Amino acid sequence: MAYSVPKLTDYSAAALEKAASECIGACTAESAEVRSDADLKAFRDRWMARKNGILTQINDQWLKGAPKEAKREAGMRVNELKARITELVEAAHVGAGAGDSLEAERVDITLPGVRRAIGAEHPVVKTSNEIVSVFQKLGYSVAEGPVVETDYYNFEALNFPPNHPARDTQDTLFIAGQQSKPQRERLLLRTHTSPVQIRTMEKMRPPIRIVIPGTVHRNDPPDASHSPMFHQIEGLAVDTNITFGDLKGTLDHAMKALFGSSVKTHFRPSFFPFTEPSAELYVTCFICGGSGKRGSDPCRPCKQTGWIEVLGCGMVDPNVFEFVKDNGYDPKKVSGFAFGMGVDRLALLKYGVDDLQYFFQGDVRFLEQFG
Amino acid sequence: MKLSPQWIRDYVGLTVDDRRLAEDLTNVGISVEGISGAGADTVFEMEIGTNRPDAMNHYGVAREAAAIYDLALKAIEPKLPSAAKAASDSGPDGAAGSRTLSKRGAPDAALKGRSSTDLDSAFPITVEEPQLCPRFSARVIRNTHIKPSPEKIAHRLQLLDQRPISNAVDATNYVLWQIGKPTHVFDADLLEGGQIIVRKARDGETLKTLDGVERKLTSEDLVVCDAKKPVGLAGVMGGYDTMITEKTRNIVIESAWWDPGIVRKMSKRHALHTDASHRFERGADFESTVLSCDLVAQMILESGGGDLVGDAVDVVSKKMDQAPVLLLVSEVERILGRGLDAGLIFRLLKRLGFTLIPEGQGDARFRVHIRRDRPTAWLR
Numbered sequence: 001m002a003y004s005v006p007k008l009t010d011y012s013a014a015a016l017e018k019a020a021s022e023c024i025g026a027c028t029a030e031s032a033e034v035r036s037d038a039d040l041k042a043f044r045d046r047w048m049a050r051k052n053g054i055l056t057q058i059n060d061q062w063l064k065g066a067p068k069e070a071k072r073e074a075g076m077r078v079n080e081l082k083a084r085i086t087e088l089v090e091a092a093h094v095g096a097g098a099g100d101s102l103e104a105e106r107v108d109i110t111l112p113g114v115r116r117a118i119g120a121e122h123p124v125v126k127t128s129n130e131i132v133s134v135f136q137k138l139g140y141s142v143a144e145g146p147v148v149e150t151d152y153y154n155f156e157a158l159n160f161p162p163n164h165p166a167r168d169t170q171d172t173l174f175i176a177g178q179q180s181k182p183q184r185e186r187l188l189l190r191t192h193t194s195p196v197q198i199r200t201m202e203k204m205r206p207p208i209r210i211v212i213p214g215t216v217h218r219n220d221p222p223d224a225s226h227s228p229m230f231h232q233i234e235g236l237a238v239d240t241n242i243t244f245g246d247l248k249g250t251l252d253h254a255m256k257a258l259f260g261s262s263v264k265t266h267f268r269p270s271f272f273p274f275t276e277p278s279a280e281l282y283v284t285c286f287i288c289g290g291s292g293k294r295g296s297d298p299c300r301p302c303k304q305t306g307w308i309e310v311l312g313c314g315m316v317d318p319n320v321f322e323f324v325k326d327n328g329y330d331p332k333k334v335s336g337f338a339f340g341m342g343v344d345r346l347a348l349l350k351y352g353v354d355d356l357q358y359f360f361q362g363d364v365r366f367l368e369q370f371g
Numbered sequence: 372m373k374l375s376p377q378w379i380r381d382y383v384g385l386t387v388d389d390r391r392l393a394e395d396l397t398n399v400g401i402s403v404e405g406i407s408g409a410g411a412d413t414v415f416e417m418e419i420g421t422n423r424p425d426a427m428n429h430y431g432v433a434r435e436a437a438a439i440y441d442l443a444l445k446a447i448e449p450k451l452p453s454a455a456k457a458a459s460d461s462g463p464d465g466a467a468g469s470r471t472l473s474k475r476g477a478p479d480a481a482l483k484g485r486s487s488t489d490l491d492s493a494f495p496i497t498v499e500e501p502q503l504c505p506r507f508s509a510r511v512i513r514n515t516h517i518k519p520s521p522e523k524i525a526h527r528l529q530l531l532d533q534r535p536i537s538n539a540v541d542a543t544n545y546v547l548w549q550i551g552k553p554t555h556v557f558d559a560d561l562l563e564g565g566q567i568i569v570r571k572a573r574d575g576e577t578l579k580t581l582d583g584v585e586r587k588l589t590s591e592d593l594v595v596c597d598a599k600k601p602v603g604l605a606g607v608m609g610g611y612d613t614m615i616t617e618k619t620r621n622i623v624i625e626s627a628w629w630d631p632g633i634v635r636k637m638s639k640r641h642a643l644h645t646d647a648s649h650r651f652e653r654g655a656d657f658e659s660t661v662l663s664c665d666l667v668a669q670m671i672l673e674s675g676g677g678d679l680v681g682d683a684v685d686v687v688s689k690k691m692d693q694a695p696v697l698l699l700v701s702e703v704e705r706i707l708g709r710g711l712d713a714g715l716i717f718r719l720l721k722r723l724g725f726t727l728i729p730e731g732q733g734d735a736r737f738r739v740h741i742r743r744d745r746p747t748a749w750l751r
Contacts, residue, residue: 163632165421165652243708269400271420277707315706335706 005057011070031092120371127347134257135211143210145196152184153195157323158274171219189217193234205328207239224355231343238336247337275314282307313339373531382433424653428551438722449665499570501688506628508660508685515677542670552663553647559621561613564598579611606634606651626660657691
């Protein structure tokens with residue numbers, strides 16, 4: 001006999017208790033009768049439907065119909081009952097009746113287990129770690145610095161005079177609202193990892209050998225080979241006897257360690273305000289092997305020249321040492337070299353990806369291929 | 372920027388072909404990114420760094436080539452009608468050479484005052500801002516005719532994607548790409564009061580520049596003016612109302628050295644970036660103002676006829692001298708690491724136009740006089 005909500009005449013504690021437990025009993029019994037999804041839906045609707053569900057009826061009849069003195073007591077009981085019924089209804093499932101529970105609990109032990117996905121290293125991070133490790137093996141330590149920098153560390157201390165055209169080459173992203181501050185204190189997003197050279201030299205006396213991975217920003221609209229946010233690795237070595245010859249040798253070794261012992265390196269004069277002399281390093285294109293062609297087609301990555309530009313470098317400009325002279329960097333006594341490279345570009349070449357944007361869109365379908 | 376290897380060969384006797392030249396230039400840091408065209412019409416697409424304004428022209432690149440191949444660099448000598456010929460130096464790389472302005476030996480007079488009214492010229496020039504305009508040179512031409520440029524000139528300009536306009540204007544463009552010195556030509560009869568004043572603009576003054584844009588000026592702007600109004604934004608762009616037209620008969624040629632800082636500020640403030648401002652921002656050649664006036668004058672006279680009036684006017688308000696640098700061969704070794712012998716260093720620097728004077732015994736020390744167009748040259 002299906003349960004229906006009885007009218008309460010007696011609002012004593014005992015009577016309420018009895019009515020509540022009858023209700024719970026009926027609900028439990030009915031939930032055990034659920035055999036199919038249709039039954040389940042019907043059961044739920046009968047008890048929980050807003051308009052005419054049993055819980056609503058209980059509310060209307062027992063609570064609203066209660067005399068004034070009994071309202072508080074009745075209210076408490078009804079709430080308890082409602083909570084309990086709701087629990088039962090939500091726990092109900094198909095085949096909950098006795099005898100069905102074993103069937104429902106049966107496990108097919110021949111199925112493969114549930115695999116938990118293990119994360120994979122992002123290709124840019126992977127490339128960065130590889131490069132850093134090549135230098136760590138040469139005795140370099142890792143240094144890091146802030147992404148939001150001051151004009152002083154990003155430009156002035158690196159020998160970019162105020163209002164000099166060389167600053168235009170950096171496409172800087174400035175933090176708004178800085179006009180009231182003196183120029184050297186204005187905040188910007190660092191355009192290269194070079195500021196950390198100065199920060200490190202302020203804290204550590206020579207000799208030093210550091211490598212600096214980090215995120216940098218420039219005002220470049222994003223496309224297949226540009227992104228306003230990208231990654232660089234900087235290197236700096238200062239001692240009493242470091243020469244341009246050491247720079248060439250170190251980088252030649254590093255390139256062979258990264259790209260294979262058969263790559264050749266080639267230096268070409270260039271210009272950076274913080275190095276003098278400055279150079280750009282090219283390696284033989286590892287796609288076409290330096291020939292400039294793939295079969296009969298032109299090799300795109302190296303634009304048919306057979307060489308790929310990898311990094312900028314040079315001997316530290318004495319003007320830069322002047323900014324940290326008090327910490328032991330007398331340009332007459334020490335010399336050093338510095339280099340900086342774009343990591344994302346190398347990762348693109350290394351993994352044969354043709355669009356930089358894939359690295360930053362966070363599409364798992366792309367990233368999980370690196371697992 | 373585009374350069375023509377054929378034009379470069381005017382100044383240095385190269386024996387290598389264009390492709391080889393491009394490679395060798397790239398390997399010394401004057402990067403040739405692309406080559407287009409063929410034969411005499413070959414064009415190099417160059418990428419020249421911000422520290423090498425001296426190489427942003429054909430003569431500068433020719434000088435680099437002369438150093439690479441150990442060849443002589445041909446001097447540039449303007450040929451002007453004898454009556455008004457300035458006793459000039461033998462080319463822009465005479466850094467240690469003397470600078471005489473006219474047969475009267477006027478340099479001292481020019482240094483003393485900031486105006487040229489005491490010289491025998493038809494155009495008085497007053498420089499009210501000597502710090503910002505340490506040198507202002509000019510030449511005056513009368514009774515010339517404005518016509519299209521000779522074919523050779525127009526063709527060379529077109530190779531560089533420069534539009535030929537008229538013989539006078541093209542001459543300034545040609546000399547810019549030739550020796551890297553920006554000049555400007557005014558219609559002399561449109562300069563009110565027949566004089567030139569270099570001063571700061573007054574708030575409220577306006578100037579319509581050659582591109583037709585009416586610009587509001589402030590006291591932050593440095594301007595070339597006639598007696599009444601601004602006629603040019605110094606080092607950036609000349610004025611519309613005083614430009615050369617087919618009616619022009621008399622011309623004033625201006626060539627000056629402008630403070631890089633103020634040119635850069637004006638260029639940014641007015642969002643006007645020109646071939647001239649690009650060079651002045653990075654430091655143009657202090658010495659070749661008179662030479663460039665002479666070269667422009669020569670081209671105008673040859674194509675349009677006319678006469679020079681008097682000598683070149685050269686108002687030097689502040690001597691821009693670069694102190695010589697001490698070059699220690701031991702320092703070269705300390706930094707570069709390889710034993711570069713002094714002989715090679717000497718030879719290379721000499722070909723590049725530097726003057727080396729040995730000091731002390733042996734080969735170990737040199738005093739190096741820097742060419743005036745390498746303002747930030749650093750030597751170790």
